[in-house]
Amino acid sequence: MSHEARQARLRPTLISFDVFGTLISVRDSSYGAFERILAETGAHRVDVEAFWEHWEHRNIVHYCKPYRTYREICELSLEETFVHFGLTGDGRLINHYFDAFPRFFLYDDVVRTLDRLSRRYRLAVVSNIDDDLLALTPLQREFDLVCTAQRAKGYKPDGALFRYLIEHAGCAKEEILHVGQSQFTDLVGGKPLGLTIAWINRRQLALDDSVPRPDFIFADIQSLNDLVEL
Structure with missing residues (x-):
């Protein structure tokens, strides 16, 4: 690599990470729980992936409303998704999803990438989650800063969670690099506040015309090794 290329690398003070979909493969990890939810509802012909995506869409809608816990939002969204698919089901079945958290799995590049970055940079997580649920996941490591919806009393994308990150980062927002996979929470929530964002497009999706453009x-996430100085 040339001297000029080395000079072009970023040197953030803090690198923050979305968790679900960026570090944890949440869809593949949780489809089994949703298959069980549908089975207990007698909805054997409903496509689990379509059901899951509608449920997640309803979650995002509720993130922009007055604060509720993540558990409450997920239960409400499940009830709404049952209605959308013409089903009769109990929202408390969402406990199958929460019970699956310890069995969720990290993407293959996560541990080695975070280990490498942590030698030089402060690392944070920024997650639409309750603290106790985050603690159940296999993301068993210490971060320099933990930003959850429970602590911020708000979510991405309405800005509350990113404002919590900025307020507690211990550095200027221009020194933060946020890394996330969701167009509709990470980009929509973070870019209007002036954050530098690397969009992690693991599923090779098209960037929606309605969302702010990412910086990278x-x-x-292992590609971050080519973006920042190590």
């Missing part, structure tokens, strides 16, 4: 686009 990568297929995985």
